[in-house]
Amino acid sequence: MLQFARFTVMRAGLAFFTLIMVSLIVFSLMELVPGDCAERYLSFKSSQGSVITLADIQAERVRLGLDKPYLVRWGSWIINAFQGEFGDSCILRLNISELLGQKFWLSLGICLASLLLAYLVAIPVGIIAATSKNPYLNNSLRLVSYLGLAMPNFLLALMIMLFSTIYFGDTLTGLFSKEFRDAAWSWDRVKDFLGRAWLPVFILAWSATAFAIQTVRALMSDEVGKLYVVAASARGVTGRALLWRYPARHALGPIINSLGFDLNRIFNELPIVALILTLTEAGSLLIEALARSNDQQLAGAIIFMLTAAIVGINFVTDIILALTDPRVRRSILG
Amino acid sequence: MTDTANIDVNVDQKLKEAYFTASQGQLIWTRFKKQTAAMVGLGVLALLILSGIFAPFLTPYDPTIAGRNKDYMNGAPNIPSFCDDNGCSLRPFIYSYDRTRSIQTNFRWVTETDTSLEARRYVVFFTQGDKFTFAGINFSTHLFGVDKGKIHIFGTDSTGKDIYSRTLQAINTSLAVGTIGVFIAFVLALMIGGVSGYYGGWIDSVLQMITDAVRTIPTIPLFMALAAFIPETWSAETRFLFISIILGFVGWPTLARRVRTHLLTERNQEYVLAAQLCGARAGHIIRRHLLPSFTSYIIVDLVISFPYMVLSETALSFIGLGLKDPVNSLGVMLQQVTSADVLLNYQWYFIPVFFFITLVLAFVFVGDGLRDAADPYADTKK
């Protein structure tokens, strides 16, 4: 038990270290970008008609603490970030945590739902692909899963949207119907949300499923060929027990292990799908911050939070593995 | 009877000797050739790459605004035919058309084709047309064209640019972006993964931590953040280079991990120890043992990571952060299908989409086939 606690603490330390590394990378990249927050905000102001002088920019810099050395700023940024405080957005002048708040969690929820959907499909399909001896079934499953790779999410999203516009007259876009957009959470709003959220979830799951099928298939093919499966069938274990209790169970570990990186891949697609489906509630900020307004504070905060979510998932999956897989447990506990 | 048997034995013997003296590369190729899907993929891929490289020659018009057909914007594809009501011709032809737009047509373009014999436009080969530079030399010969007017076999876009010409050009660009991206990622991966795998120990641990940290950052959001700051003043070519470089910079960690794993397994092979026990220096071991054993894996890795580079470029261009006119890329082409108008009225915009899907599929199949062929256990799995 003590060793397990030690492992948890060490693993948490590693996650923490990763986050710090990530924050440094993200922060540095944001810094490398030409222009800083003061310039950006004031140039935005000037485009609105205000008259801005160099002195104004300098004053704004001092106010934002941009005159301090790089590492000091990173330090204060990271300390605040760990408290969930990202300062104010460059352009919108609003507190980022408030701005993101619920929207971030909605995005995360959608991504996790896609991940879940992807594996709900991929695990049975991958297992069938790995164990079936029918070459036609195998090849067609392979082709379908490759199509998932070759047909990018945004194209699929687009197609679905266009078709639905033409044939149903509903764009299926957004996460809420108009009447619920700014309403408080209620049962109806939840229903409305679910009625609309399935599309982004489905689209994000599309290529995630293709990836997941490949992973499951490869892992299962490895496991199925192992001697312990032959030994089990020599003991009279047959059918589903032979499949689930033996290779499937042992392939599960690496799958759980890869969940964090799968989430990473889904996050990759999120902004693009959000853009097409005009997921204003969840994704617009991302697009807005990243692509439109060059808001480095906001962009940094979003990327940092996404990464934190992945690091968190990786941490959780490692702990789950350590709890469930005796081999991992052994290597930890010695 | 015995003679033929002897010949058989001889042939058999020769085949065997060929197998025995076949190098790893030849063996991989033999195994690769057995996979139909991968071979088809390779054929398609070769075709696409070649048509990308020779795009200026294979296409009739300049793919940029310079080559546009002012009189045929958003025009439907012209399909050459051999026969019509007026009889047949050995030379394929298309018809002349006349496009009008007025209040009667709701301000839409309406095309009237003139199907009379005189209005036929015959397809001609090796015709002179727009100038282009290939390998530093100026040319103006194109594979085909028509004797009068213009031919657009995939139709034209809203500015009158020939979609066929743009598509082939786009393949070229996307491949180039992918190549530069993969190359940069590969060089980084080789350096970082190589150092990590060759030295091992704490250097390895630290580098692994950094690689893992970089790997957790979702690349496209990061990429968007970076690409968004590309100054508007940059030329299309500079943007192109910059985007390829960014693609390479975010793509290295996965490759680096694989390089490291290969290196670690390879380094502990007994034949490497045998060379060390001969007193071979690190340089000799790397050159003679590590690199050769490595190349097959690296090629597989590169081929497999290529479609992801192309996909990333497409995604970026698609949201308008990537390449811009006059540079055509598949992403730019894909971006144009985003309006409902296209689906309803100008379906030929979707033609490049199929090229894109085919290109990615071809890469995936070839990569898969190569991986199976290079897998040393492929034989024992039978």
Add this chain to the structure above:
Amino acid sequence: MTKPLISVKDLTIRFKTDEGLVTAVEKVSFDIAPGEVLGLVGESGSGKSVTAKALMLLNPDNAVYDSTSSITLNIDDKEIDVLSLAPKDRLIIRGGAVSMIFQEPMASFAPAITIGSHMVEQLLIHSDMNQVEAKELSIEMLARVGIPDPAMRFDQYAFEFSGGMRQRAMIAMALSTKPKLLIADEPTTALDVTIQAQVIDLMKDLVSEYHMAILFITHDLGVIAQTVDKVAVMYLGTLVEKGAVRQVLRKPTHPYTQGLMNALPKLDELDQPLTAIKGDIPSPLDRPTGCVFNTRCPVTLGEECETRVPVYTSTEEGHQVACLLVEKEGASA
């Protein structure tokens, strides 16, 4: 005369590969009586494992059994035609009346399932025991094969066992359903010699206690000498010699068996030089015609050996040899 427990006749197994059909086993016939231990000896590529797996229909799907092949299992006055068993009837040869232990005990236990869970699962499949009874019997079996603290070991995983303990657990598991025939595929090859001695002792004890028949597969003639009643020598998919263990080891008659004996370093004859069998074992892909051993045989008759497949000649009661030379000598004598 009692019926043999299992009777293998003309077993021919080919594998479908990219290079066409590859013959792994050709016309192998042997019987095992109840309580008898038959040793199957051969080097790599001799097809001994393929033969053993055929008894449990464990060969991969690309294995083709020749139509003349038959494997008959006689249990409780019932004759079971193994090769035509439908998948649902295969329980009897898979852990029921026939059990198997493998060369690599580490790889034959699933790494994330406890030893006990493996054992209980098998008992639940093959008997009408409940979970508690199955666990009791499993612990009892673990104790019987000499595993200390069996109740604790029951809940451990294969990687927590040492090599010898794993093989003991494997034996305990194989015997828990009281099979009539135990197939032991190189059970001691992966073990150190002192551990091998322990396992052999254990197996000898268990044979007399459970009165079961064993098909013992190994490449080690010493192990054969110490464990079996009868021996069958395989070379490149063919049985070249079979007989009682004393007959075969003291009077090896087939040139291959003789060659094996001469090639084996013996502790009590340190001065005798080792005589290798010339050449290499041919690949199953180019199986020699005629007598399979003709490419390496020191006393080959030339063309006749290359063209004619020898039939079995009895040199003494129960001792059979497939060699043209022996055939001729027998005829002239």
Add this chain to the structure above:
Amino acid sequence: MSEPLITTDDLSVHFPVRGKTLFGPAPVVRAVEGVSVHIERGSFFGLVGESGSGKTTFGRALLRAAPITRGSATYSDGDVTYDLPSLKDDDLREYRKRAQLIFQDPYAALSPRMTVRDIIAEPLEVMGLTKSRDETDTRVREIAKKCRINLEHLRRFPHAFSGGQRQRISIARALVSEPRFIVADESVAALDVSIQADVLNLLKSIQQDMGLTFLFISHDLSVVAHICDHVAVMYLGRLVETAPTRELFAAPRHPYTKALLSAIPSLDPDDQGNVQKLEGEIPSPTNPPPGCKFQTRCPHAIDICRQEEPKLSHMGFEHDVACHRWEELAE
């Protein structure tokens, strides 16, 4: 008695265990602990032990392929003398010409990407022993002929060969630089019996032809008995007994050697062997028992065995044994 080629004194090889230890000193595997042997010039020296006995590590330490933690090891062939633990650069490279290794696994030891000719020629090229390609080819052919490799096979790749042929290629590579000392690590263990005899005979004839000194590492006592002049037995990193082959097999003194000998199954079905069966298994080298390392399995262990580690004592003509009770037990 001829001069020793290799002399070790108290040779030890320790490896740190790589693992997740944040606190406290890293545990150490004492793979080889305090081994002292003499390997005479021109002898065939056998090293026997079960898995985990440290025999492979010892062999590699003599080739400087494993780090020597403590003790001394000297190589002396009459021309040169090297102190192995302190060998540096040039001397080390010179030593590599004189000492070579033959591996166990004939499949892993040959690079699949080089032809047989290139594999055998590699040491010559690396060590700069030949000046021209022709000279290299001549040397390769000579040695290939000696190892009974078909000269037409030189342009083939290793995948064309069976285990026995590969092992001959491996031997040719080790011999091409004309070394004086060869470590053969389980070099016949992976081979079938009918092939094994051939390779053993080849090794023996080459040793006599070229006047080589062999350190033959094996787990198989009967093979060692046949080919070696002198045998050393290792258990858990320690040398427990060493003697000329005849002497050792006729009168083993250490209880472990006795058990090892009696565990070999006899070819005679009626010879059940004199019962000397060992209980238990070899302990882990990370956590060896106190006192005599064999005491956990020794049927004769008494209190002193559990407390004090026995020293190697000289008990007769070149016959040493490390046991507290060998004298009583001999009676």
